[in-house]
Amino acid sequence: GAVVSQHPSWVICKSGTSVKIECRSLDFQATTMFWYRQFPKQSLMLMATSNEGSKATYEQGVEKDKFLINHASLTLSTLTVTSAHPEDSSFYICSAPRRLAGDDTQYFGPGTRLTVL
Amino acid sequence: AQSVTQPDIHITVSEGASLELRCNYSYGATPYLFWYVQSPGQGLQLLLKYFSGDTLVQGIKGFEAEFKRSQSSFNLRKPSVHWSDAAEYFCAVGTGTASKLTFGTGTRLQVTL
Numbered sequence: 001g002a003v004v005s006q007h008p009s010w011v012i013c014k015s016g017t018s019v020k021i022e023c024r025s026l027d028f029q030a031t032t033m034f035w036y037r038q039f040p041k042q043s044l045m046l047m048a049t050s051n052e053g054s055k056a057t058y059e060q061g062v063e064k065d066k067f068l069i070n071h072a073s074l075t076l077s078t079l080t081v082t083s084a085h086p087e088d089s090s091f092y093i094c095s096a097p098r099r100l101a102g103d104d105t106q107y108f109g110p111g112t113r114l115t116v117l
Numbered sequence: 118a119q120s121v122t123q124p125d126i127h128i129t130v131s132e133g134a135s136l137e138l139r140c141n142y143s144y145g146a147t148p149y150l151f152w153y154v155q156s157p158g159q160g161l162q163l164l165l166k167y168f169s170g171d172t173l174v175q176g177i178k179g180f181e182a183e184f185k186r187s188q189s190s191f192n193l194r195k196p197s198v199h200w201s202d203a204a205e206y207f208c209a210v211g212t213g214t215a216s217k218l219t220f221g222t223g224t225r226l227q228v229t230l
Contacts, residue, residue, distance in 0.1 A: 004160065032215075034217050034218075036220075042223075043207065043220045043221060043222045043223055044207070044220045046217050046219070093160070093161070095161075095218075097214075097215030097216075098215070099215055103214075104213070104214040104215035105163065105214065106163070106215050106218070107160075108153075108160040108162075109160050110159060110160040111160065
C-alpha cells in the first residue's frame with residue numbers, strides 16, 4: 001500500500017537552532033501535502049498546506065517565517081522550524097493524498113517528535 | 118468553519134465487549150467524515166470514511182460507523198473489542214476525500230482483559 005515516510009522520527013535540538021523535517025511519499029506523487037502539529041494528549045492541528053512548485057498556504061496563527069515549508073518535488077516536502085524554542089516542542093505529522101480515479105485516499109506519516117532544549 | 122467534537126476523552130472497555138465512540142461535527146455542506154486510529158510509534162491509519170451513499174459504513178478491523186445527518190453525528194462502533202484495539206481514535210471532517218482535515222480531540226481507548 002501507499003506509504004508516507006518522515007525523517008527524522010525524533011530530534012532533540014538546542015534553543016535557537018533550526019531543524020528540518022522531511023516528508024516523502026514513497027510510491028506515489030503528491031502535488032499537495034499537509035503538515036499538522038500535535039501536542040501531547042491533544043488533537044492534530046493543521047499548520048499548512050504544502051504545494052509543489054508554489055508557496056505553502058498557512059493556517060491562521062501559524063508563523064510562516066518560523067515554519068518554512070518547501071515542496072520541491074512531487075514526492076518530498078520539508079518543514080524547517082527556524083530558531084526553535086522550547087514551545088516549538090511537539091509532534092509534527094505530515095500527510096499526502098494519493099489521487100486515483102474513484103479512490104482518493106490520504107496517507108499519514110509516522111510523525112517526528114521535536115524536543116527543543 | 119468546520120469543527121469536530123469527541124465528547125469522550127478516555128474510554129475503558131473489557132475485551133469482547135461492544136464499543137461505541139462518539140463524534141459530532143459541524144459543517145455547512147455535505148461533510149466528508151473519517152475515523153483514524155493512532156497507535157504509539159505509528160502513523161494515523163484510516164479505519165473508514167463516509168461522503169455519500171449508505172449511511173452505515175464498514176471499515177477495517179471490524180469497525181463500522183453510522184452517519185446521522187439529523188444528529189450531526191458519525192459514531193464509530195465495534196461489536197467485540199480486542200486488546201489490540203487499544204489506541205487513540207480520531208474523528209475528522211474534510212471537504213473532500215483527500216483534503217485537509219479538521220480533527221476532533223481524540224478518544225483514548227483502553228481495553229481490559
